[in-house]
Amino acid sequence: MIEILNPAELGRARITGRIVADILQALRARTAVGTNLLEIDRWAQAMIAEAGAVSCYVDYAPSFGRGPFGHSICTGVNDAVLHGLPHDHxxxxxxxxxxxxxxxxxxxxxxxxxxxxxxxxxxxxxxAMIEATERALAAGIAAADPGARIGDISHAIGSVLTEAGYPINTEFGGHGIGSTMHQDPHVANTGRPGRGYRLRPGLLLALEPWIMQDTATLVVDADGWTLRSATGARTAHSEHTIAITDDGAEILTLPTTGR
Incomplete structure (x- = not known):
């Protein structure tokens, strides 16, 4: 399903995006040496409730996971890059x-x-890995003009990551978002320009370049959720939700202090 939001829905999306961004920045500021991943999950849960929102992860149970996820946030350490299940660490x-x-x-x-x-x-x-994903994310956002295609975004992201020397996994990538967390279209982190769905104003996309230092192969933890680099190498991941507008891409997940 691909959703196109109307102006009222887009206004609500801006509010949700600020909530996500502000919580992430607050969690970053509170995290220190000795912080437990379960503490971060509890902090996120409290902040989400205070904002009058709900986590999309607590009841998340896709076909590839051992669901439901049961936690409010994904926490990945070092070689864990996606769907990191909070645990006593x-x-x-x-x-x-x-x-x-x-x-x-x-x-x-x-x-x-x-x-x-x-x-x-x-x-x-x-x-360097973090900076590469941030640059790739910026390139993907810059390519997300109305009338462009999904492949243009994928190509922009992949060009940055490839030039930086990182292998690219295409099993997981960006996605449409709206009334639910994961929707079509899929946005791979590499691709051919001029291909795929044509971007329209009102479309929301979550763009998420992520990399592993020396491999494109993932392995799954015994918890059935946490995805790690097959070699044990470090990983990095950057993501924003954007809205396609008549004037280009609007980043919805910027923190309040960054606006």
Missing amino acids: ALADGDLLTLDLAVSKDGIAADAAISFVVGDSRPAESL
Whole structure:
């Protein structure tokens, strides 16, 4: 299903997007060496409730997971990049943490992810991976003009990641979003320009470039959810929800302080 939002729905999407972004930034500020992943999940749960929203992950039960997910946020550490199931784990200095959050409010969902290094350590390769996903995300957003095609976005993202030297997995990528978290169209993180669905004003997309340092192969944890790099290499993930407008792409998941 591909949804096209009307102006009233788009207004609600802006509110949901700000909630997601502000929670992610608050969680980042509170996370330190020694923080437990289950603490982050509890903090997210409380912040979501305070905002009058609901997590899209608690009851998330797709065919590929061992659902329902049962937690409010995805937490991936180092080699864990997607669907990281929060568990009893204390973060160490230099850990690369990915937080992926999707919430719904008043019938409209928004989805975003950030990766950052915990503590005072600054591993050069970890920072380079994070920066590459952020640049790829910016390139994808820049390509998301009305009348462009999904392949134009995929090509823009993939060009940045490939030039940076990272393998690209195409099993998981961006997606449509609206009344539900995951919708068509699928937005692969590499592709051919001029192909795929033509972008229309009112379309919401969650764009999410993610990479693994030296492989394109994922493995699944025993928890049935957490996806890791097959080699144990570090990973990074950046995501925004955008709206296609008559004037181009509007980023909905910018924090309030960044507007």
